[in-house]
Amino acid sequence: MVTSIRGNSAELTTPNGEEVETVTVQLDDLILVAEFRDRIYPGLRPDGSVERRDDRPFHSVITGENFHALALLTFTHEQAVDVIYIDPPYNSGASDWKYNNNYVAEDDLYRHSKWLAFIERRLKLARRLLRRDGTLVVTIDEHEVSRLGVLLSQLFPESTVQLVTIVNNPKGVTQEYLSRVEEYAYFVFGPEAQLGSVDDDLLTHRDIDESGGDGEVQRPRWxxxxxxxxxxxxxxxxxxxxxxxxxxxxxxxxxxxxxxxxxxxxxxxxxxxxxxxxxxxxxxxxxxxxxxxxxxxxxxxxxxxxxxxxxxxxxxxxxxxLSRQVRDDLALGLLQVLSANEATGVADVAYVVTAARRIRTVWHRSSHDAGAHGTDLIRSLLGSGRGFPFPKSLYAVEDTLRPLVIGKRDAVVLDFFAGSGTTAHALMRLNRQDGGKRKSILVTNNEVSATEQESLRATGFRPGDTEWERLGICDLITKPRIQAAIAGSTSKGEPVNGDYKFVDEFPMSEGFEENAAFFTLTYESPWRVSTDRAFSAIAPMLWLRAGAVGRRIDSISDGWDVADSYGIINDLDRASEFIAALVAVEGLRIAFIVTDDEGRYQQVANEIPGVETVRLYEDYLRNCEMTGDF
Incomplete structure (x- = not known):
């Protein structure tokens, strides 16, 4: 909130828990959004797409403040998300991207409590989005791991919380006395969550004989x-x-x-x-x-x-x-002796069936190396000069998601600290492996690194300028990465070099038969929304709520329209035409009825059997009040 203006400067105050932070900024950097106590509502502006297959849903990427984007998603996906995977700022004091580590100054005496307040507000909204059989995964390092564990237990009292240790940097990073090789991931399993079976516990030896075998039997290498x-x-x-x-x-x-x-x-x-x-x-x-x-x-x-x-x-x-490691796995019950050859006496040893394996709480796989399969992979997709600090290994995220979505081929996965876009990339690989139609929703800001901010400001550029925005995390990394992964080619049109490894190996240049749509978060006034003047900003949200599949309805200037999975009407005098069009569409999910008359809404809704109906814009306004207590 602006508290005073002096010359070319303005003083702002921002609540942070029980504290109030004050900062001075240049007047030219301020944009009028709303007056004090005015309510503002999120909208979406389409920013392009990449499409390779008509019959598949879209992954969605939203650029903007993730707290406001989460409020938007309470309208489109309340209790509808199967997995939430986030890699929030670790509060380590590094000054790369704002959402990575440097949310609170390293010398701030209240840095831990401020970080917790920052995370808590977002997790409260995330809790509203997660299904009862869903799972939340939060990665973290040693700086906040203990405090985060307490917070998760408080926010999700009905869930089961488990901590996983992941070796992500085998070379180690020397910190004081010991060399750190790991980070952590909290798994918060909903009260009705089920964990799918996989064939790798991610810790013990898995040296598989690739020479073949009977059916699903996997044998160790001798x-x-x-x-x-x-x-x-x-x-x-x-x-x-x-x-x-x-x-x-x-x-x-x-x-x-x-x-x-x-x-x-x-x-x-x-x-x-x-x-x-x-x-x-x-x-x-x-x-x-x-x-x-x-x-x-x-x-x-x-x-x-x-x-x-x-x-x-x-x-x-x-x-x-059989090596000592394999014999140890046999003693642990990870392998079994199926039979012995009558002539040679040699045992036929195989790994136990998939259903009997359980993922361990310590993961140690070469595929989880963040350098080789995170940093280097992004360089292959984007080319040199587009670095991203501390990206996750693609295969570590894939291994994280696999047991959570293996039985849900239409799962919705949300990542509201999306960074470089690894979550969507991993989900595409999982879809390719079993023909699934899972879709991701990514939320990331377009923050520019601290060093680049100083350089840009020195030359007179400000946030919103083209020269500034093109260096932001979403425009520079997230969006190009997803486009390159799907198309199999770089922004210059050149085939992506290298092959995907582990589980499913194929050239990166093949890409994926997937679709992705990109949006920027906007802010709308309640007057423009309620008077139907902000439909273009609301339209993408209606498409998201209907499943992010097929054609998007961007205009209802003709009074109504029906697409692949939903329909919208604002001219209720033409309800009979609208209802006839709805009935003709197989698999239609939802109908949006624009009216401020509750009676007329009910009249039309009662004539649409078997389809969810939503009243606009009343339901939207009620869900997305930005000054409410989330």
Whole structure:
């Protein structure tokens, strides 16, 4: 609120919890929105789209203040969102993008309470959007993790809150005494939430044999017994150079013999009908085995060692075994012995069925490296010179969402701290994997980095100027990234280099058969709304509420219109035509009736069976009062 004006400067006060913050700004930077106590209402201005398939819904990207955008969504998506995934500012004091870390000054004595107030107001609105069987995920680091946990428990008393530790930077960042390699994610499961089954618990060893298998059975990869790499010669470990005896007629390993004394030459003659196998390397040097004699004998007895193919060059056979990591997973119940070969005695070991696996609360996967699969991936999509600090790994977000939406192919996922747009990108990959039609709603501001702000102001530019806005996070990163991901080409029309990895590997240049629409948040007066003068700003919201699919109705100058999933009428004298058009559309979801007469609204609504009806603009005004206590 403007409290005083002196010359070319204005003094503003902003409530922040019980405190009031005061700041001085240039008068030219102020825009008249409303007088004190006036109510303002959010609207949307279309800013383009990218479309590749007519029968799929649209991902939506809204540029603007996320608190106001959340208020808007209480009209379009109250209790209709399946998953909310957010990566809010960590309050670490970094000064990159405003929503990343630098919401409160590092030396502010009340920085933690101010951050909590900032998050709390938004989470209260988010709570209104989440379905009872939905899940909220909030990522955070050590700066606010403990305080956030208390806040979530208070705001969601009926939900189950669990904390996950994610290794996102294996190289580590040195901070005081220890090197930090992780961040955290709170999962807030609604009272009716269900977690889908996946085939990876995201922690334990998952070295899959890609050679094939029966149906859905997945088997671990067997490790070669011949040591490779450092210290792999006989001279390095003389006690690891011993014969492995087996029966050529059955392929059964019999036992591991004693180590050959140093200086003696290995022999290849059979003894007692058994053939010796020696650790001879491909360069014909004398190597060594990867495990000791006693360990191998135990593995042979358990059926965890096997003979492979004969190698003419080395004049010996290959031997493989189950590594210690795989055997540990077997002991934990992550694998099972299906059977044993009658001739060879080798065990058939496979991972337990998908339904029996549970995701762990510690995640350690190379695919979650934020550098390789976040920063580098964005560079591939946008080209050099368009960096984004601390992006999430695409595959970490994908792994987060997968168990939450695996059984909901039409799920709605909301991210109101969207940053670079990783959430929408991950959802597109999930849709491609199972043919789903899930859609995301992203909200991000167009904040310019602190360094660029100083440079722009020094040259006379202000927020709203083209030169300023083009460097904002949405225009520079979010929007181009989503466009490039869908189209498979950069803003210059060049194919995106590189391949997607993990689970579903394919060239990035293929893109996705998805659609996305972009909007900018606007502010409308109640008079313009109630008198039908702000329809263009309300129109995208009606389309969002109807499912963000098909054609959008941007004008009702003819009195009514019916699109793929909804219809709108403001000339009730033509209700019969309107209702006939509604009935003719299969799968129509909702009808909006514009009138300030409750009686006439009910009359028309009663003649539209089986379709949700909404009265405009009364319902909208009631839901989106911006000065209410959310």
């Amino acid at each position: 490790k070669g017994l011949l040591r490779s790499g450092d210290d792999s010669l006989r001279v390095n470990r003389k006690d690891m150079f011993y014969p492995v005896w087996f029966d050529e007629s059955t392929g059964r390993l019999d036992h591991a013999g004693d180590p050959l004394p140093w200086g003696e030459v290995p022999f290849f003659e059979k003894k007692n009908g058994l053939t010796p196998i020696w650790p001879i390397r491909r360069d014909l040097q004398e190597g060594r085995w990867g495990v000791g004699k006693d360990t191998l004998n135990l593995l042979i007895k358990q059926g965890f060692a096997a003979v492979g193919r004969f190698d003419k060059k080395r004049n010996t056979w290959a031997v493989s075994y």
